[in-house]
Amino acid sequence: xxxxxxxxxxxxxxxxxxxxxxxxxxxxxxxxxxxxxxxxxxxxxxxxxxxxxxxxxxxxxxxxxxxxxxxxxxxxxxxxxxxxxxxxxxxxxxxxxxxxxxxxxxxxxxxxxxxxxxxxxxxxxxxxxxxxxxxxxxxxxxxxxxxxxxxxxxxxxxxxxxxxxxxxxxxxxxxxxxxxxxxxxxxxxxxxxxxxxxxxxxxxxxxxxxxxxxxxxxxxxxxxxxxxxxxxxxxxxxxxxxxxxxxxxxxxxxxxxxxxxxxxxxxxxxxxxxxxxxxxxxxxxxxxxxxxxxxxxxxxxxxxxxxxxxxxxxxxxxxxxxxxxxxxxxxxxxxxxxxxxxxxxxxxxxxxxxxxxxxxxxxxxxxxxxxxxxxxxxxxxxxxxxxxxxxxxxxxxxxxxxxxxxxxxxxxxxxxxxxxxxxxxxxxxxxxxxxxxxxxxxxxxxxxxxxxxxxxxxxxxxxxxxxxxxxxxxxxxxxxxxxxx
Amino acid sequence: xxxxxxxxxxxxxxxxxxxxxxxxxxxxxxxxxxxxxxxxxxxxxxxxxxxxxxxxxxxxxxxxxxxxxxxxxxxxxxxxxxxxxxxxxxxxxxxxxxxxxxxxxxxxxxxxxxxxxxxxxxxxxxxxxxxxxxxxxxxxxxxxxxxxxxxxxxxxxxxxxxxxxxxxxxxxxxxxxxxxxxxxxxxxxxxxxxxxxxxxxxxxxxxxxxxxxxxxxxxxxxxxxxxxxxxxxxxxxxxxxxxxxxxxxxxxxxxxxxxxxxxxxxxxxxxxxxxxxxxxxxxxxxxxxxxxxxxxxxxxxxxxxxxxxxxxxxxxxxxxxxxxxxxxxxxxxxxxxxxxxxxxxxxxxxxxxxxxxxxxxxxxxxxxxxxxxxxxxxxxxxxxxxxxxxxxxx
Numbered sequence: 001x002x003x004x005x006x007x008x009x010x011x012x013x014x015x016x017x018x019x020x021x022x023x024x025x026x027x028x029x030x031x032x033x034x035x036x037x038x039x040x041x042x043x044x045x046x047x048x049x050x051x052x053x054x055x056x057x058x059x060x061x062x063x064x065x066x067x068x069x070x071x072x073x074x075x076x077x078x079x080x081x082x083x084x085x086x087x088x089x090x091x092x093x094x095x096x097x098x099x100x101x102x103x104x105x106x107x108x109x110x111x112x113x114x115x116x117x118x119x120x121x122x123x124x125x126x127x128x129x130x131x132x133x134x135x136x137x138x139x140x141x142x143x144x145x146x147x148x149x150x151x152x153x154x155x156x157x158x159x160x161x162x163x164x165x166x167x168x169x170x171x172x173x174x175x176x177x178x179x180x181x182x183x184x185x186x187x188x189x190x191x192x193x194x195x196x197x198x199x200x201x202x203x204x205x206x207x208x209x210x211x212x213x214x215x216x217x218x219x220x221x222x223x224x225x226x227x228x229x230x231x232x233x234x235x236x237x238x239x240x241x242x243x244x245x246x247x248x249x250x251x252x253x254x255x256x257x258x259x260x261x262x263x264x265x266x267x268x269x270x271x272x273x274x275x276x277x278x279x280x281x282x283x284x285x286x287x288x289x290x291x292x293x294x295x296x297x298x299x300x301x302x303x304x305x306x307x308x309x310x311x312x313x314x315x316x317x318x319x320x321x322x323x324x325x326x327x328x329x330x331x332x333x334x335x336x337x338x339x340x341x342x343x344x345x346x347x348x349x350x351x352x353x354x355x356x357x358x359x360x361x362x363x364x365x366x367x368x369x370x371x372x373x374x375x376x377x378x379x380x381x382x383x384x385x386x387x388x389x390x391x392x393x394x395x396x397x398x399x400x401x402x403x404x405x406x407x408x409x410x411x412x413x414x415x416x417x418x419x420x421x422x423x424x425x426x427x428x429x430x431x432x433x434x435x436x437x438x439x440x441x442x443x444x445x446x447x448x449x450x451x452x453x454x455x456x457x458x459x460x461x462x463x464x465x466x467x468x469x470x471x472x473x474x475x476x477x478x479x480x481x482x483x484x485x
Numbered sequence: 486x487x488x489x490x491x492x493x494x495x496x497x498x499x500x501x502x503x504x505x506x507x508x509x510x511x512x513x514x515x516x517x518x519x520x521x522x523x524x525x526x527x528x529x530x531x532x533x534x535x536x537x538x539x540x541x542x543x544x545x546x547x548x549x550x551x552x553x554x555x556x557x558x559x560x561x562x563x564x565x566x567x568x569x570x571x572x573x574x575x576x577x578x579x580x581x582x583x584x585x586x587x588x589x590x591x592x593x594x595x596x597x598x599x600x601x602x603x604x605x606x607x608x609x610x611x612x613x614x615x616x617x618x619x620x621x622x623x624x625x626x627x628x629x630x631x632x633x634x635x636x637x638x639x640x641x642x643x644x645x646x647x648x649x650x651x652x653x654x655x656x657x658x659x660x661x662x663x664x665x666x667x668x669x670x671x672x673x674x675x676x677x678x679x680x681x682x683x684x685x686x687x688x689x690x691x692x693x694x695x696x697x698x699x700x701x702x703x704x705x706x707x708x709x710x711x712x713x714x715x716x717x718x719x720x721x722x723x724x725x726x727x728x729x730x731x732x733x734x735x736x737x738x739x740x741x742x743x744x745x746x747x748x749x750x751x752x753x754x755x756x757x758x759x760x761x762x763x764x765x766x767x768x769x770x771x772x773x774x775x776x777x778x779x780x781x782x783x784x785x786x787x788x789x790x791x792x793x794x795x796x797x798x799x800x801x802x803x804x805x806x807x808x809x810x811x812x813x814x815x816x817x818x819x820x821x822x823x824x825x826x827x828x829x830x831x832x833x834x835x836x837x838x839x840x841x842x843x844x845x846x847x848x849x850x851x852x853x854x855x856x857x858x859x860x861x862x863x864x865x866x867x868x869x870x871x872x873x874x875x876x877x878x879x
Contacts (some may be wrong), residue, residue, distance in 0.1 A: 080653050119690045120780040120803075142696065173636065177646070178614045184650025189595045191852035198780040199803055201600065201611055203846040204875065205857055209613055213639045233696045248811040253548040259571055259667035302727050390636035420713075423788045430637035437638075445640055450629050453863065454642045460859035474643065474790070 002094075002436045003054060004470050005481045007101035008271045011058070011081055018081060019059050022103065025071040026063050031109055033457075034068075036060040044105050045086070050094040050437055052353075052407065057084065064109045066184055066192055073220065074190025082466050083188075085216040087128065092354055095163060095215050095436025095471060107158050110222060112120040113137050118457060122181055122198055124225045124238030127158025131165075134226060143228045145175035149431070150342070155225050164213030166431035171296075171389035173229070175431065184223035187210060188462045190257070199226055210457075211280040215433050216468035220463040221413040230463045232297035235263060237331040238307050238324040240314040241288035245269060247363035248290035251317040252388045253362070255294070258313055262308060263294040265389040266338055270366060272345075272383035274335075278342030283335035292388065293338055320378070341385050342396070349381065349398030349409075355414050357421030358430035360389045370420055370437030371395055378413040382408070392430035393421065419444050434472045442474055451477070488531055492538035492557075496620065496628060496659045503533055503657060504626025507867050515653030515871045517557055517592030521599060523834050525845045526768060528874050531860070535654050537624070538595050539659060542566055544634065551616075551634055556594025563593050563800050573668040576612045577603030579761045581829040584774065584834060590693060594658040598653045599648065600650030603761040604701040607693065607800045609666070612623045613649040618662035621648055624865025647860070653871040655864040669722035674701070674748040674756065677717040682785035686802035688717035690781060693801050697721060697731040701757055704784075704798035709765040716744070720757055720766040766797040768808035774820045777805040779828030790822035791815070803828075815842050823847075828833045846875055 011018070019037045026034030036042060037059045046056040049307045058081075063069045076083050082102040083386070089096050103264035105115050112128035115121070116138055123134055131152040134145040145420040148167035149155055155165070161183065166175040173179070182196030185207075211218055242248040246266065255265065268284075268291045270275065277284040282285045284291060292314070296306040314322055325331040337344070347353050359367050368384060381398040395417055418428045418438060422445050428438045442451060455473050461463070466481040475481055490515075495498040506513050512530040516522065518537050535815055536556040542563065543551040547570040553561055567573050578596040582588075590600075597619075602611040618632035621644075631644035648656050651787045675692070679685040682704060689702040701720030708714065719739075721731045728750075737743045747755060760766060768774050772795070777787055784802035795811035816839065818830060823830035824847070833847035849857060860877065861868070873879070 042604050117780070118694060118726075119687075119782050121690075121693060121801075122780070135827075164643070166637055166639075168635065174610060174614060175639075177643070178610050187852050187856070189852070193853050195830070195853075197827055199778040199828045200606065200800060201602070201613075201650075201778055201829075203778075203831045204849060205860070206600070206613055206646045206650050207853065207856075209643060211650070212646075213643050217642070230694050234697070256548050256550065256667075259670060261666060294522055297731065298686050298727065302730065305724065305726055309842040358633075359637060360546065360551070362546065372547045387637070389550075392637040426635050427634070427638045427640045429640050430635070431639055433639055434641065442641065444629075445633075449627060450631075451641075453623070453627075453629055454644070457642055457644070457860060458645075460856055476558045 002459070002474060004055065004099055005475060007099065008080065009200065011014060012314045013103040018079070019029070021075060022061050024071065024244065025075060026061050027069050029064065029368050030299060030313050030373055034062055035258060048091045048094060048096040049090040050092055050435065051152065053094050053436060054099050055098050057102050057104045058100065059187040060104040060106055061107045062109050062436060069105060069220055069222050070190040072105060072194050073186055073188055076466060077188050077190060080464065080466070082469055084468050085162065085220050087156035087205040088130065088154045091159065091433065091435055091454060092154040092356070093429065093437040095433050095435040097436050099470060107156065107222070113235065118143065120198060121223055121228050123228050124223060125157055127222050127224060128156050131157060131160055138228050142231055144195050144231050145180050145226055145228055147176045157226065158308050161212055161221050161224055162214065162216050163433040168266060168387060170265045171265060171387070172261055177209060180208060180212060180224065180225045181209060182225035183211065183221050186220045186222060188219060188467055196225065197275045198323060208228050214352040215435065216474050217458045217472055220465065234303065235295055235331070235332045236303045236307065236325050237293055237295040238310060238322070239291060239293055239334050240322050241285040241291045241320040245290045245368045245427050247317050248292060249364045250290065254313050254316065255310060256389065258309065261311060262294045262389065262484065263297050266293040267386035267388035268338065269384040271381065272341060275339035275344040275348055275383050276341050278338045279347055280337040282333055284337055289319050293334055301342055345383050345396045345398065348355070352408050352435060353397045353399070353400050353414050354393045355397065355417050357393050357418045357426055359393055359424050359426035360393045361388060363424040367393065367424060369418060371417055374413060374416055378409050380410055380413055390394050391426065415441055436471055439472060440474055488559035488798060490533045490535055492535045494538040496539065498630050499539065500622045500656060501520065501784055503624065506869050507625050510867055512868070512869045513873045515657050517595035518557050518559065518589040520582060520587035520589055520591045521585055522876040524599065526873050526877065527837050527873060528871050530872065535658065536592060536657065536659065543660065547572055549666050550636060551662060553634060553660060554593050556658045556767060557592045557661050559590045559592055560596065561590050566703050567665055572666055573662065575605065575615050575666050576610055577605040577761055579603045579763070583762055583764065584768065586770070589591070596654050597649050598651065598658055598659050604757055604799055607702055608698065608700040613646055615664040616633045616649050616661055617643045617664050619645045619648055619658060620660040621656035621658050624867060624870045628659070632662065636664055641712060652874050654874055655861065655870070657870065668844050670755050671725035671728045672720060672722045672750055673728040673732045673755040674718050674720045674773060675732050676748055677743040678713055678718050678720065678745045679715055680745040682715060682788055682798065684743065686717045686784055688739055689719065689801045691739060691742060692719040692735060695735065698723070700857045702801040703760045704802060705722040705765050709739045709783055711766065718756060720753060747867060757822040760799060763797060763806050766806045766808050767795050768876055771811065773811035773815065773839060775833045776808040776830055776833045777807065777819065777823045779803055779805065779823065779826040783828065787822045787826050788789070790825065791818045811839045813839065813843050814845055845877070
C-alpha cells in the first residue's frame with residue numbers, strides 16, 4: 001500500500017467543528033446537502049478510478065459557485081486543513097484519493113455551460129461539465145471539443161485540466177493544454193483569479209500551461225474556457241493486421257514518413273486483439289500478432305484518397321488482413337473492439353492495472369518484447385493498446401484483487417514497465433498523471449534536484465502543502481510534509 | 486545592448502557562467518542571436534550571456550515527429566533540416582528580421598523563450614504547444630530538465646510551458662525538443678474582398694468555422710502591394726487534391742460575403758510568408774509596433790479604438806498588429822483598447838525611452854503577481870536573469 005502522510009491530529013480532533021463551519025459556507029439546496037460527513041455517505045468518495053487504494057476523507061464539500069470554492073479554500077487555508085479536489089473521480093492514477101484529514105472539494109455540482117460562441121470558436125463551462133457534455137452541447141451545429149479521453153462520458157473538464165488529459169485523437173488535435181484559452185482559478189488563500197481569457201497566448205508567464213496538468217497541486221479550477229472546433233466532413237477507419245509487432249511498427253513509421261497524419265492510429269497486440277474479439281465480435285483477425293486501426297477525416301473522396309494511400313503503404317509490410325471501412329457503420333465496427341478494450345480485458349480478469357507510459361515509437365518492438373518476457377517472469381497476463389502515433393502505451397496488467405500477493409506482483413510489474421519506458425527515452429505517464437500511483441517512481445525520471453525544483457514551484461503556490469498533498473511528489477525528502485502533522 | 490558578450494559553447498560552460506554571475510550578484514542580459522533586443526523592456530546589465538555558441542541539432546527522428554536542437558541553433562538551420570525530410574515547424578514562427586532590423590536570424594531557443602508563433606497558430610498551436618522537452622540553466626547555475634523527447638508526457642509540473650514565453654527571466658534555455666509535423670504537399674488560399682474589417686473577420690470566422698481545416702486566416706489591409714481590399718485571406722494546406730477541393734468549397738461558401746478569388750500555390754506561399762513577417766502592417770522604422778491578442782470578433786474594434794492607421798489582423802482577427810507613433814499617448818490608447826476588449830497586449834518594438842517608461846505587458850492581478858515573484862525567487866533567487874525585461878523591477 002502506498003504511504004500517505006500522517007494525518008494532522010489537531011484537524012481530526014476538530015472534525016465536528018470543521019464540518020459545521022463548512023456547512024455554514026456551503027449550505028444545502030435543492031440538489032441536497034452541501035457537505036457530506038456521514039461515514040456511509042462518504043463511501044463513494046473514498047476512491048477513484050484507481051480503486052485499489054481507498055481512504056475516506058474527513059468530509060466532502062459540494063460547492064455550486066466559484067465564491068463557495070473560494071470561501072472553503074480560505075477557511076481551510078486559515079485552519080491548516082488539507083484539501084483534495086475531485087471531478088468525476090475517474091482518475092486512473094489516484095489523483096482524487098482522499099486523505100483521512102482532508103476535505104474533498106467535489107466540483108460535480110458546478111455543471112453549467114455558461115457560454116458558447118461560434119464566431120470565436122469557444123465555450124465557457126464550469127469545471128463539473130463532462131468532457132462529452134461540451135461536445136454534446138455544440139454537436140448539432142457541427143462543432144466538437146477535441147480531447148477525448150476514454151472516460152469522456154463521465155470525466156469532467158476540471159479534472160481534464162488538472163490531468164492534462166489526452167485521448168485517441170490527440171495526434172491530430174492535441175491534448176487538453178492545446179485546447180484551452182482561459183481558466184477561473186482559485187488559490188489556496190481563496191483568491192479568485194482569471195488566467196488567460198477568450199484570446200490566444202496571454203502575454204506574461206504561461207500560468208495556463210503550468211496549471212494544466214498540475215494535478216491539483218497549485219489551486220482549484222472552477223471555470224474553463226475551451227476552444228471548440230468545427231468537425232471535419234466525415235471520418236472513416238481501416239484495419240491492418242500484421243504477422244509481428246516489429247513489422248507493424250515499421251508500417252507505423254512508413255505511414256508517418258509518408259506525410260499522412262491520421263486522426264487516430266491505434267495499435268493492439270495479440271492478447272489485446274483476442275480479448276477484444278471475444279468481447280465485441282468485431283471481426284478482428286485472431287492469427288495476427290499486431291493490429292492497427294487507422295482513421296482519416298475529410299469528404300468521402302478525400303477519405304478514399306487517404307485510405308487508398310494508407311492501404312498501399314500497409315500492403316508493403318506483408319499484412320495478414322487489410323480492411324477498409326466503406327461506410328460509417330463499418331468504421332464503428334472496426335472501432336467497436338478497441339473502444340471496448342478495457343471492458344474486454346475486464347471480462348478475462350476482473351482486476352487489472354492500466355499503465356500509461358510513453359516511449360519513442362521506434363522502441364515499440366523492443367518494449368513489447370521485454371513486456372512479454374516480464375509477463376512470463378511475473379506470471380501475470382498483459383494486453384497492450386498503444387496510441388502508435390504519439391508513443392503512448394497502455395499495458396493492461398491482469399491480476400486477482402482477492403490475492404494480495406497477486407496485487408503486489410502486478411504493482412511491481414507495472415513499475416518495471418514504467419522504468420523500462422524511461423530507460424528507452426520515454427516517460428512515466430503520457431496522459432493519466434502521476435497521482436499516487438506513480439509518485440514513488442518519480443525518482444526514476446527526475447533527479448533529486450529536479451524534484452526539489454518542482455516542489456519549490458508548488459510551494460510558491462501552496463507554501464503549507466495543503467493542496468492535494470501526497471500526490472505527484474515522493475514523500476521522502478519533503479520537509480513540509482514530514483513535519484506537517 | 487550590453488557591453489561584454491559571453492557565448493559559452495557547452496551547457497556546462499553556460500551553467501558555469503550563470504553560477505559565476507550569481508555568486509557575484511551580477512545581472513545578465515540573456516539572448517540568442519540578439520535579433521529581438523528591441524522587444525519588450527531594455528535590460529540593465531553590464532554583460533550579455535548569449536546561447537549563440539550552443540548550436541546544432543542533437544536529435545532528429547522524422548518518424549517520431551521529434552527534433553532536439555541546442556538553443557543557439559539558427560532558425561534557418563532547423564528549417565532546412567526539416568525540409569530535407571519534408572517536415573516543418575508547426576507554429577510557423579516568424580523571423581521578424583525586417584521588423585527588428587537585425588542582421589542575424591533568430592535562434593530556436595529565442596523563439597521558444599519569446600513564444601512567437603506565425604499564422605498557423607490558429608490551427609496548429611503556438612510554439613509553447615510543441616515544446617516537448619527543455620534543458621535549461623536556472624539563475625543559480627543549476628541545469629534542469631522538464632518534459633522529454635516523446636509527444637505525450639504529463640510527468641511532473643510542466644516547466645516547459647513556464648519557460649516558454651518567459652523571455653529568459655526564469656532560466657536560460659540550453660536545448661529544446663520540439664514536436665514537428667510533415668509539411669503539407671500543397672497549399673492554396675481563398676481571398677475575399679470585403680468592405681471593412683468587421684466584414685473581413687466575419688469571412689474569416691466563417692472559414693474557420695467550416696469543416697475544411699483552414700490553417701491560416703488573415704486580413705490584408707487595403708492597398709497593400711497595390712491590391713484592392715481589405716482582403717480576407719484563408720489558407721488550406723493539404724494534399725493537392727484536397728487543396729483543390731477545399732478551396733473550391735470555401736469559394737462557394739464565402740461568395741455571399743464578398744468577391745472571392747483563388748490564390749494558387751506559389752502566390753499563396755508568398756502571401757503567407759509576408760503575413761508571417763508582418764510585412765503588410767507597413768511599419769516604418771520610426772513606428773512603434775504592438776501586438777494585441779483578443780477574441781477574433783473584437784479585432785476590428787481594437788483597431789478603431791486605437792485610431793492608428795496601420796493594422797494587420799491575423800489568427801482569424803484575434804491577433805492585431807498595430808503600428809504608429811512611438812509615444813506614451815499612442816501606447817495608452819492601445820492598452821485601453823486591448824483591455825476594453827478583454828485581451829492582452831505587447832509593446833513589441835519601440836525606441837528605448839518608450840520601452841523603459843511604460844508597461845510593455847499587462848499588469849497581473851495581485852495574487853498572480855505575488856505567485857510570480859515567488860516562482861521567480863525559486864528559479865532565479867538573485868534576480869540576475871534578464872532583470873526588467875518583462876516588467877520594471879522584476
